[in-house]
Amino acid sequence: MTSNRTMTSRASIFTRLGDYGYFAIGGAIFIALLFAFVFIQGGYLLTVMQLAMIYGLFCVGLNFFMGYTGQASFGQNAFAAIGGYGTAILCVEYGFEPVVALVASMAIAGVISVIVGYPTLRLRGHYLAMATFALGLITYDLSVQWTSLTQGYMGYSGIPPLGIGPFTVEDERWKLVCLMVILLFGLWVSGRLRNSRFGRALRAISTSEQGAAALGIRISQYKLAAFVIAALYASAAGSLFAHVVGFISPEVFGLQMVVVTFTMLYVGGIGTVLGPAIGAVIASLLPQILRSSGRFQDIAYASILLLLLIYVPKGLSALSGIGRSRPVRSSTSDADQARPLVSDGRVGSDCDMPAPQARTGS
């Protein structure tokens, strides 16, 4: 009897593990070991992982707008700059507590995102991408030219480390722990919102704006909300960069940031909860791993990215579905299977596109 119960319990554990997918479990173990290694090893790898956490937070926010809502933004670096410079100026010039400065910078970024987003989000597709790109360029130019505020190319130094009152986080290992906790909190919020009424509305807009509107969803309002959330995350990431590194300059929040974060988002898995964080870690570590290839480092990096995009187009987080027990496709009716799927995720239209894999959101 006891033996039967034990066997049933073991079977149930394996069934549950199967629900998550063995690849996902393997991935989680790999990430845990990776962090343990970096934590023990210390040195430059710690800095790389700290930046990965910061970029990860930025990407989690960008994922709200680009992944969940399906809009294009090439200008989210503008809000990271607002966060970075906001916290630097408030701390250095006005003696604000780092945490208060971070929150105040987020509030400023939030207000500016509403003001900018309201007219900009009337645009769609390439036009929206160009408009947001211009927003990033304007912010970059301001950070270079407005020297009385930003100190231009000289950059802003002497930014205090993160902390509250007498407690400051100056040890590099503790900085990484703090950033990990903040990223995990960001992921938790993202996961909760994704599966809420709000998140479902965003994902509906991503699939079909007209279909979403027909169900009573106010498209413009939700797009703006996603844009503001992305701006808040970006601002927090910008502020954290300033506090962790202690120095910022216009280049930190330049075009490079846009390219890097896009890579992270797509490598990890756009539209999924964990994808942005996975992409940030992988895209940050890859150049370090490839360092030994010397002058071929960039070629090797680009080749690996290309291969990932070709063979894992839904991002590394989609691999978590491998080995997962999936529901079997219904076969209750045979002749009616003819309706194909559409590439944008809607089902049953007249387009003869191949069926996309379901986005799992893990």
Next chain:
Amino acid sequence: MTADSHPVPALIEVNGLSASYGHVAALKPIDLHVEEGEFVTVLGPNGAGKTTLLRAMSRLIASNGKVTFKGQDISTLPTHHLAKLGIIMVQEGRGLFGEMTVRENLLLGAYGLGSSSDEVERRFAQVFKLFPNLRARAGQVAASMSGGEQQMLAVGRALMAGPKLLMLDEPSLGLAPKVAAGILNTLGELNRNGLGILLVEQKAPLALKLARRVYVLSSGSVRAELPAHDIKSHHDLARFYFH
């Protein structure tokens, strides 16, 4: 027929509704109405303007003309507002969110209810009673279901919104005859319970069995408005199509 001729305002009434794609007039000024609890079918060949009619009524495309709902002018209201009034459309091709689960699709149907969980659960129970298959597949991604189940989900999602008028664009398209008949019979059952239905359909025999009145549409114009039982055969329809 105009709004003035109804002692009680029609559920929905369309006067002189027209729409075009660029310079091509897809819908010439059309008059149409559906009474409370009535089942009306719009029949017509491919390219007759049936889908354009529903899209114009739902404000999914720009149009001219007047649309009133229970006497209220809704001609200028945005699409999302129509759903709040109870005008729900099941689009051609079902318009499901394929990467979401059945449950998520249904919850999106009940979007207008906010977070009123009791009412949402009550509507879930109603939908699952009508379509028991959906209960078993609640956690399944919509895109992975069969066409018939997808259509059940599309209708179920519309019902989650608590519609007063349900507009359906060719729900039988691409379905096996038996499955299509099942879906249309369910619509008949909903209508007997008082739901107003405007059905756009090409499968005339099925649709005619359920409808009280029929509009025959051809080349963007209404060719005829008549009781459903007046159409006895395909020849009758063809006569209107090529009128």
